[in-house]
Amino acid sequence: MTVHGKPSRLGRMALIGIVLTYLGLILILPLLGLVRHTYEVGFGESFLALLDEAALDALLKTLYLIVIAVVVNAVVGTVGAISIVRHRFWGRSLLSAFFDLPLAVSPVMIGLGFVLLIGRGGLLEPLLQVLDLKVMFSFWGLTIGTLFVTLPFTMREVAYVLEEIGSQEEEAATTLGASPFQTFWRVTLPNIRFALGYGLLMTVARTVGEFGAVLVLGGSISGQTQTATTFIHDAIEERKLPAAYGMSLTLAALSICLLLGLEWAKKQRKLKLSGRHTP
Amino acid sequence: MSAHALAPTRSEKVLRGFTLLYVAGLVLVPLLAVLHFSLLDGAAALFERISTPVALASVWLTTWTAIIVAVLNVLLGTATAWVLVRYKVPGRALISAVIDLPLAIPTLVAGVMLAILYGPTSSLGQSLEGFGIHIVFAPLGIIFALLFVTLPFVVRAVEPVLEEVDPAEEEAARLLGAGPFTTFKTVFLPAILPAALSGGIRSLGRALGEFGSLVVISGNIPFETLTAPTYIFGEIESGAPETAAAVSGVLLMLALALHAFAQFLERRTGARHATS
Numbered sequence: 001m002t003v004h005g006k007p008s009r010l011g012r013m014a015l016i017g018i019v020l021t022y023l024g025l026i027l028i029l030p031l032l033g034l035v036r037h038t039y040e041v042g043f044g045e046s047f048l049a050l051l052d053e054a055a056l057d058a059l060l061k062t063l064y065l066i067v068i069a070v071v072v073n074a075v076v077g078t079v080g081a082i083s084i085v086r087h088r089f090w091g092r093s094l095l096s097a098f099f100d101l102p103l104a105v106s107p108v109m110i111g112l113g114f115v116l117l118i119g120r121g122g123l124l125e126p127l128l129q130v131l132d133l134k135v136m137f138s139f140w141g142l143t144i145g146t147l148f149v150t151l152p153f154t155m156r157e158v159a160y161v162l163e164e165i166g167s168q169e170e171e172a173a174t175t176l177g178a179s180p181f182q183t184f185w186r187v188t189l190p191n192i193r194f195a196l197g198y199g200l201l202m203t204v205a206r207t208v209g210e211f212g213a214v215l216v217l218g219g220s221i222s223g224q225t226q227t228a229t230t231f232i233h234d235a236i237e238e239r240k241l242p243a244a245y246g247m248s249l250t251l252a253a254l255s256i257c258l259l260l261g262l263e264w265a266k267k268q269r270k271l272k273l274s275g276r277h278t279p
Numbered sequence: 280m281s282a283h284a285l286a287p288t289r290s291e292k293v294l295r296g297f298t299l300l301y302v303a304g305l306v307l308v309p310l311l312a313v314l315h316f317s318l319l320d321g322a323a324a325l326f327e328r329i330s331t332p333v334a335l336a337s338v339w340l341t342t343w344t345a346i347i348v349a350v351l352n353v354l355l356g357t358a359t360a361w362v363l364v365r366y367k368v369p370g371r372a373l374i375s376a377v378i379d380l381p382l383a384i385p386t387l388v389a390g391v392m393l394a395i396l397y398g399p400t401s402s403l404g405q406s407l408e409g410f411g412i413h414i415v416f417a418p419l420g421i422i423f424a425l426l427f428v429t430l431p432f433v434v435r436a437v438e439p440v441l442e443e444v445d446p447a448e449e450e451a452a453r454l455l456g457a458g459p460f461t462t463f464k465t466v467f468l469p470a471i472l473p474a475a476l477s478g479g480i481r482s483l484g485r486a487l488g489e490f491g492s493l494v495v496i497s498g499n500i501p502f503e504t505l506t507a508p509t510y511i512f513g514e515i516e517s518g519a520p521e522t523a524a525a526v527s528g529v530l531l532m533l534a535l536a537l538h539a540f541a542q543f544l545e546r547r548t549g550a551r552h553a554t555s
Contacts, residue, residue: 008459012366019362022355026426027377029403030389033396076298083295087287095299098306104538105310106488108508109527112515113309116316116524123312148305180288202382209385211491212508216515229387229491236391236495248391255383262383263376 034252038245046246054222055243058231061142062208065227068143069150069207070200077154077199082188084155085162086170099155107149111216114144137219142227145213150206154199161195162188164273194272198265205258208251310531316521317528328525336502337510338526344418344506345486348425353479356433357471363434364441381430386491389427393420394496416498421506424492429485433478440474440548441467477544484537487530 038046049055083089084096102110117124118135128135135141169191173183189196211229218225220234228251235244287295317325328334362368363375381389397404397414407414414420444467452462490508497504499513507530514523 011459015358016362016366016368019359023374023377026423026430027380030392030396033401034392037395076301079294079298080302083298087295091299095302098302101306104484105531105534106490106508108490108512109313109488109531110309112511112520112523112527113312115515116312116520117309151302151305180291205383211385211387216512229385232387232391233494244391248388251385251388259376259379259383262379
């Protein structure tokens, strides 16, 4: 579309100026500021601080949580999406609503919900005592918090693609005598793989980034329930700034890598979907 | 439509049953627990717990900053989408990728970055202080952090809608003598308004519950920069879950209402929530 007339040219420059200032002040300058500040404190010192036992342990906890969240959400998200898009059953729209809910509510408040259930004096405390299971302030607490906040991503992505591509191919496979298992592996999975990848990358990003829920349920005990984000928080409180900046920069770099992966998966998914619409 | 061809087998139904149980246990049970505990001692006790001065101050701070952020987001997010879709700005792909950054970066790290840039140790922070503009440990810092974490919501809701607007309509408006402003009002505004609104409501909902990015930048000073989620966290820590549940119950109801309204708008516009 070409721009007609002169007055809109000035308006255009002004609008671009406003948008770039906005993005610069809120996003880009803060990111560059973190890099520069870590440089001033000393890159060497900041990254050496991450070799400290507590820091490595926090990173390892985050890594464990990533593995758990990815495995669980790959299964639950795929099964949930297929059920919601392909099946008709009682409670279907309710299930869909539950999947979306973690996007809408504060992790701190849901963390509180779990505290009320499994914390001291909670409703389920007697049951946990019988089972001799410690959930609060243990790795289980971190796991529950992480699984809650990462619930929506794979389901939403996979469901979106399943809806777009329709069910003809799967029906054809079934009619030709493929078992449900074969249909899934040979037809459905290849179709949803980029959507699943996108959802899982979002799951990783969310797992790394979660703070409120894991703080409430884990308590950020150094060496036990401290994750990468709660490590940063504690390091700032204790004025261990090189460690805080080093870890922040590490997580920021990791998110940028994840972002590149997300952009790639988004492009692949788009290509795959648009390839289908042209006969 | 041969729906029966894909009728679920028994094992699929079992898998589906497990998923339902898992999701209900993970989402519904804790949500009901908060609502249950907030009303456990009756409405009078609930009212008493949320109307202590410090609780009221924190809820009020969270509410007004969230509203400002939602409004700013609608305006600036729409402007950003407009620039991205309609203008050939150099580095457009890079700008577009940067907009998704808040979805990938830990919100706590976002808070750290903003605190560094606008804090007393940076030259920018010092010169702003010189003008009497306080950002770190001040409500303005809360607004900046909330703008960071909600940045993609309006942009990503408006972008696809803007791409769909028929160039012929715009051409027609211009040929009929409409100026740029009238063209925007008659051709574009009706199309993008529901999308911008749904993004704005998403921002509002998110801002009401944000915690990680605010802990570092706000300083959590009661009556000044203590937001509702931080207040709730403090009450959990200090062993007062009933107060935490009261404030959470009210905010959760509000969040659910906003969520339902945003979903209604998204269904109408076909836009998707930017968190995915």
